Amino acid sequence: SGGQKQRVALARALVQKPKLLLLDEPFAALDNTIRFKLHEYLKRVQERYDLTTILISHEVGEIIKLADKVVCLEQGRISKIGSPDTVFTNQNLSGKFKFPGVVVKVEREEIISVVSVRIHTQVVKVVVQHHEAEALALGDQVMVVSKAFNPILYKLEA
Incomplete structure (x- = not known):
């Protein structure tokens, strides 16, 4: 192989x-x-x-x-x-958006988890609850959505 x-x-x-x-x-x-x-x-x-x-x-x-x-x-x-x-992290992202991406890193912090998502050539960090992060794996296709300043992560089913 x-x-x-x-x-x-x-x-x-x-x-x-x-x-x-x-x-x-x-x-x-x-x-x-x-x-x-x-x-x-x-x-x-x-x-x-x-x-x-x-x-x-x-x-x-x-x-x-x-x-x-x-x-x-x-x-x-x-x-x-x-x-x-x-x-790679875009610090100035705000406003309304909806972008497909790929999970490249999942970090568990004390209170929350941080998921790094590659969107084209940039990486966006999204704060999620632990149970949300546990449902994700490296390489998962996701949609990063925001209507204000707090992005939401949706896993796309294959």
Whole structure:
């Protein structure tokens, strides 16, 4: 399978005990199930081996999940540098809207949960109740809706 080939390729690279791992669109040809499993695998490898990794990707969800620092390039020049939250979260979103998106991260806080949803090239954070977050999984298709300043998240049935 594609996932097996990617894991074997990563294992071959790690046998060399590199100080730097360069991955160019490593998850591009994989289905979502395999892709999310490999995200978890790579994250464990990065942490276990304290491995610096340069990940080239156009998938915002992958970047948010796997990166500590993001460098965005536009026309060959650096346009943004920062944490995934700083680079991808739109702080100025308000008013009336309705956007389809994909769940890229679910964080449980003390009182509430925060769901990060990729909408095109931006990531919007939506505050939800714990029971709402528990019904969501990475990769779920959702609709982010607002009639004022508090967005509401609706899971779209497949």
